[in-house]
Amino acid sequence: MDANELAMTTPYAVAAVVLFVTWVAASPAWAQDPFRTDVDPACEQTLPTHVVQAVSGEPDIRLVPRDPRRGADGTCNYATGGQDLILMVAVNTLSTPTFYESYRRNCGHEQPPTAIADLGEEALACRAYGGGGNNAVVVRQGHLVVLLQSSRKFDHRTNRLGGHVFTTDQLTELARVVMKKL
Numbered sequence: 094m095d096a097n098e099l100a101m102t103t104p105y106a107v108a109a110v111v112l113f114v115t116w117v118a119a120s121p122a123w124a125q126d127p128f129r130t131d132v133d134p135a136c137e138q139t140l141p142t143h144v145v146q147a148v149s150g151e152p153d154i155r156l157v158p159r160d161p162r163r164g165a166d167g168t169c170n171y172a173t174g175g176q177d178l179i180l181m182v183a184v185n186t187l188s189t190p191t192f193y194e195s196y197r198r199n200c201g202h203e204q205p206p207t208a209i210a211d212l213g214e215e216a217l218a219c220r221a222y223g224g225g226g227n228n229a230v231v232v233r234q235g236h237l238v239v240l241l242q243s244s245r246k247f248d249h250r251t252n253r254l255g256g257h258v259f260t261t262d263q264l265t266e267l268a269r270v271v272m273k274k275l
Contacts, residue, residue, distance in 0.1 A: 132156040136169035139274045140182060140267060145171050148263050151179060164244070177247050179258040182271060183240040187233075196231045196238055206231075209265055213239075213272055218261035228257050230264040232272060239275070241268050 136156050146154040155175040159165055165172075167181030187193055193215075200206040200219035209216035213234035220228055229242040243259035259267070 130158055132158055133168065136182075140169060140171075140271050142171065144270055145180060145267065148266055149179060149258055151258065154179070167240075167242070178244050180244065180267070181240075181242045182267075183242075184271075184275070185238045185240070187236050187238055193233050193238055196233075196240065200229065200231050207261070209268075212265065212268060216265075216268065218265060220261065228259060228261050228264060230261060230268045232268050234272060234275070237275060239268065239271055241271070 142154045142156060146152070151173050153174045154171055155173075157163075157165055157170045157172045157175055157178070159167065159170060164178050165181065167183040169182040169184075170178060171180040171182075172178045185192075197206070197217065200217045204220050206217035206219050209218055209230065209232075213232040216230065216232040218228075218230050227242050227244060229240060232239045241264045243257050243264060246255040246258055247253075248255050
């Protein structure tokens with residue numbers, strides 16, 4: 094690119110950057126949620142940390158902010174000592190009837206899901222949700238879909254992932270607590 098071409102394209106590039114920055118700054122809070130720095134106070138009311146700690150047997154469970162860079166993609170994210178993510182709870186509104194089908198497909202990615210009785214309108218226990226190695230429970234109730242997804246234990250000595258923090262039975266127990274509050 095010669096100097097004339099650069100001089101002609103620079104104003105357009107600057108305008109695009111200014112437009113993008115203005116759009117981000119003016120966007121509503123929900124659009125910036127992926128980078129929240131606080132924890133939603135409703136999380137402690139919906140699924141208290143002491144319940145997660147009792148079911149998991151893990152010490153020092155804390156709620157951590159949503160941060161997709163750390164795998165904390167949920168509405169509520171729980172970690173040991175505020176560091177190692179062990180549980181993600183996502184509460185999503187069904188925008189279309191087919192939206193739930195994407196959850197069902199992810200649930201049956203590697204193994205067929207197991208139906209869970211007496212939980213929501215439909216509930217599924219999943220192993221390897223979305224092709225990952227994580228156990229999960231998906232519950233549909235009215236216009237809501239609730240996903241509880243377990244992380245795998247991280248061994249800091251070997252820097253490797255181990256077994257699941259939660260079994261699907263434990264996730265089902267937690268899902269029952271969540272669904273009573275919604």
